[in-house]
Amino acid sequence: MTSSSVSPSHIAAVSSSLEANKSDLNNVSQAIWNKPETMFNEVFAHQLLTEFLEKQGFTVAKRYGVDPTAFRAEFQSANYQKGVHPTVGVMCEYDALPEIGHACGHNLIATSAIATGLAVRDILRNLNLQNDAERVDGRLSLLQVVVLGTPAEEGGGGKVNLINHGAFQDIDFAMMVHPFANNDLEPVILGIERVAVEFQGKAAHASCGPWEGVNALDAAVALYHNVSLFRQQMQPNWRIHGIIMEGGTKPNIIPDHTKSNYYLRTITSTDMAYLKERFLAMVNAAASATGCTVNVMWEPNPYTGMLHNSAMSQVYKSFSEADGVIFPLHVPGFNGSTDMGNVSLTVPSIHPGYALGRHSMIHTRDFEALAGTPEGLHFTLLAAKSMALTCTELFLNKNMQEQCKREFAERIKGFTTN
Ligand SMILES: [Zn+2]
Ligand SMILES: [Zn+2]
Known part of the structure; x- marks a missing residue:
């Protein structure tokens, strides 16, 4: 990784944002966890998340694209121009499984996405970003974060529909985290x-x-x-x-x-x-x-494998490790599938896995219980902190942006026949 543009004051700002919003974030996580909705039926979660983000100052498009439970929530710095200035998209999943509820922990994924959105908003609002960005590329800081509500990861392919809708046309980088059995920076996703x-x-x-x-x-x-x-x-x-x-x-x-x-x-x-x-x-x-x-x-909407953007994931890793998170070198492969794979072939993307304090496998009743605990929230907010700081790094560090895009262009050639 090139030298970081993130300063101790940015890190402090993200930490205090997460601390200030912790109780609200917990309420959202608990509400979604208590009311599991399967793919394309996430009506309650859609309403809850869009109202929450609207109240927090985001510009929200409800029922975005072709799926009535998708949404898009944007927050920009002043004078931002679409298509000209960088945008980071944070993926927000909230669908559950039949019978075993939030056994994939998507209530926590939703929480991680809105926590990241709020922390980046607070960075954009509170810090003297103008000077930061001027230092980097001689222009005022003109940045956008998008929290993208992506329904139906468990089979329907909400992200595939959003890609086809053009939702990523003005998104330069995409990220999400997923609770897993292990901390896994670049899980094998088929x-x-x-x-x-x-x-x-x-x-x-x-x-x-x-x-x-x-x-x-x-x-x-x-x-x-x-x-x-x-x-x-x-x-x-x-x-x-x-x-x-x-x-x-x-x-x-x-x-x-x-x-x-x-x-x-x-x-x-x-x-x-x-x-x-x-x-x-x-x-x-x-x-x-x-x-x-x-x-x-x-079936329509096949999922592709995941092309992890290592330049981005290394930034995420460095912030996580600073908080004591350990990524074991050899962990049992995940070998599952997600429509984040399709996103990763559209824009440079990351999808790190994070453990919830002890070993538990997703899609089990044990994991469903864990996703509703204070430990689940704790490790989710830790992952959100790393995501928010990775966003900040991307915004401030033009070299990093170019490195991520260059890696994407080089590696996608071997990944797809298209
Ligand atoms: Zn799952
Ligand atoms: Zn999942």
Whole structure:
């Protein structure tokens, strides 16, 4: 990292902002945690967060883009001009899981985003940024922070819809943090394609005249085997996993219709294109071997892998380490998927994971409980502090901006076929 432009007074300003707003931030976190809403139904959280940010002086667009539970909240320094001066987008997730509520801790992600927004607002309001920015590039400080409300991370792809809506056209850098089992600066995040495969055969009596049937369950099982056989040839970070959703109705009827669901995961889009091609060959082989016809339906809004911007994540890391956070060199890989991957191929982005004081795996009832505790809030505000200071660094340090953009331009070439 080049020498930091963040001064002790900036750090003190962020700390006192977080301290002053702690009780309000806790209330927001608790309210969302107590009322879990699944993807695209985050009506309560949308209302709560937009009203909160409006009261705090942000310019808020509710129901932003195509999803009624998305929003955009902006705060600018005076004389800011859109498209001319730097903007940092902080991603705000708030959807929950069916049955196990906020077991992914998105109430804490929402809290981290608004805490960061408030701290940056206070920096922009209270400090003599004009002198800081003049020192850097000879101009007055003209900056913007956007808290972007991104619904439906758990499957619907709210961020993909926002990208398609043009929400990132004036955002130069994007960031978010996610509570995890471990502190993980650049967790492995795989792209994901979800697909349903329906085989169509012909029903027949399984004992009186099975030769008159065409067995759609055999096709589904053949596909499952083909995938299992191929797994040995997959790269360590690729995944294919599937289940048979519909496998027939009665043992004495040759099944004429089956449905299987599969998820395919790779880091790069280039690998994903190859894996999809192989998967389709396995599907067609299963159909051909059994004489079935097949219908393959890919879900919309696939998630891409995450291209971590190391120049940005190193800045985040240095601020976190100054607060005593330790990032172990070797942690079990995350290997999940998120629509933040798509954002990371749009603008330079980071997505560090942070632990909540003890080991607990996301998507468990234990993690759901942890996401509602004072410890959960404590470590979330610590992560928000590092995000707010990373924003400040980006705003003040023109070299850093250029370094992040240069890295993005160089590394994206190997990441995607586009
Ligand atoms: Zn999750
Ligand atoms: Zn999550």
